[in-house]
Amino acid sequence: MAAPRKYSDELRARAVRLYRESNPKPVMKRLAEQLGVHPEALRNWIRQDEADHGERPDQPSTVESEELRRLRRENAELKRANEILKAASAFFASELDPTRRRS
CATH class of the missing domain: 1.20.5 (Single alpha-helices involved in coiled-coils or other helix-helix interfaces)
Structure with missing residues (x-):
């Protein structure tokens, strides 16, 4: 059985949406600190979202x-x-x- 998730799905979606809607793109580390999440976790969420939207062919959706x-x-x-x-x-x-x- 998988370990429980540290961050809720709502927080993940909100973090990715904030990153995507920001112009110019914020520094991930600063955004992660503002949201109270680990910068690497935020980077992974963004990469997965990009894969889900077909923007990253090198990673599976x-x-x-x-x-x-x-x-x-x-x-x-x-x-x-x-x-x-x-x-x-x-x-x-x-x-x-x-x-x-x-x-």
Whole structure:
């Protein structure tokens, strides 16, 4: 389970909106201090918002990240199921083997 978020979604949205609507763009460190958040957190929020708006092709959007996370979980689950089926198959194959000596 993920750790609880330190900053609320409302604060994140407000911080990104303030940065985007400011002209000229404020220094992130100063804006972060005014909002009471860590400057690196603000920078990450802004980068993610830019990715979500298609302004950063080098970073996946939130939707893409969530889909990738879901697919990785599903892949791990399918691998576990496959290992269980392989073990069961080997067990039943050995039980049905006519050359196997019965005691």
